[in-house]
Amino acid sequence: MVKVMIRAFIKNYQNIEDKHVREGYSVLAGILGIICNIFLFCLKLTIGYFMNSIAIISDAFNNLSDTGSSLISIIGAKLSNRSPDKEHPFGHGRFEYISSLIVSFIIILVGFELLKTSINKVIHPEEIVFSPILLIILILSIFVKIWMFSYNRYVSKIIDSSVIRATAYDSLNDVIATSAVILSTVIGYYLNISIDGIIGIIVSLLIIYTGYEIAKEVV
Numbered sequence: 001m002v003k004v005m006i007r008a009f010i011k012n013y014q015n016i017e018d019k020h021v022r023e024g025y026s027v028l029a030g031i032l033g034i035i036c037n038i039f040l041f042c043l044k045l046t047i048g049y050f051m052n053s054i055a056i057i058s059d060a061f062n063n064l065s066d067t068g069s070s071l072i073s074i075i076g077a078k079l080s081n082r083s084p085d086k087e088h089p090f091g092h093g094r095f096e097y098i099s100s101l102i103v104s105f106i107i108i109l110v111g112f113e114l115l116k117t118s119i120n121k122v123i124h125p126e127e128i129v130f131s132p133i134l135l136i137i138l139i140l141s142i143f144v145k146i147w148m149f150s151y152n153r154y155v156s157k158i159i160d161s162s163v164i165r166a167t168a169y170d171s172l173n174d175v176i177a178t179s180a181v182i183l184s185t186v187i188g189y190y191l192n193i194s195i196d197g198i199i200g201i202i203v204s205l206l207i208i209y210t211g212y213e214i215a216k217e218v219v
Contacts, residue, residue: 002151005032022159026077029155029164033070036148037063040141044178047134054126055181055196056138058117062177065110066170069103073163076100100163100218107170107211111204114177118200125194128185138182145174166214173210177203 006013010024044060047053076099152168155161184199 001147002032002154016159022161023077025155025159026161026164027074029152029167030070030074030077032151033073033148033167034067036144037067037070040144041067043137043141047131047138051129051131051134051185052126053128053181053185053196054117054121055184055200058114058200059174059178059181062110062114062174065106066167066174069106069167069170072099072102072106073167076163097162097218100166101215103163103166103170104211104215104218107166107173107214108208111206111208111211114200114204114207118197118204120197121194121200122197125197128188128196130185130189135182135185138178142175142178142182145171145178149175162218166218169210169214173207176206 005028006025009028010021012018012021013024015021016025040063041060044056044063048056048060149168149171152164152171156165156168180199180203181196184196188194188196
């Protein structure tokens with residue numbers, strides 16, 4: 001599907017050495033990310049309120065932060081393609097690395113926010129309203145993130161973009177986070193125990209570590 005979009009929206013898409021073509025790839029990936037993440041945010045926020053689940057609501061805001069990451073990737077692509085000037089005789093290519101670093105900081109920040117929420121859920125567990133239909137919808141949302149990981153990784157390989165590569169693995173983190181939320185909800189319902197907080201802590205630490213690894217690579 002993404003290959004069809006590339007052919008449709010990027011002129012001379014095969015000429016990846018052209019900076020305008022590379023910018024087109026980055027902008028397309030960013031726009032798709034914004035559309036998908038806003039959709040997932042609205043979907044998960046609604047489900048979270050219906051099920052009275054802080055974990056699902058936190059996951060929704062995690063997707064909202066990803067919208068910011070996609071916006072940063074677009075801005076980074078635009079700025080890095082500016083023509084050389086007196087202060088930057090070799091161009092503005094380093095803006096892409098700065099954008100990647102910002103994405104990694106956003107991932108780490110989201111991880112810390114989820115960590116605080118998870119610790120609070122361990123101390124003050126709340127009853128979740130179980131709904132099989134809403135859980136099925138959440139499961140389907142995982143496939144959206146898997147597709148996002150797939151197309152971002154594909155685009156990052158084509159144009160060798162660190163910021164899009166960072167966004168791809170951020171999508172993979174969301175797959176893990178949403179899967180953990182679903183698993184903890186099901187286990188908690190059938191075994192009548194609350195493990196949302198414990199799983200949330202594990203997932204948030206994983207997200208923080210991934211953000212750190214991305215930042216280390218960019219630096």
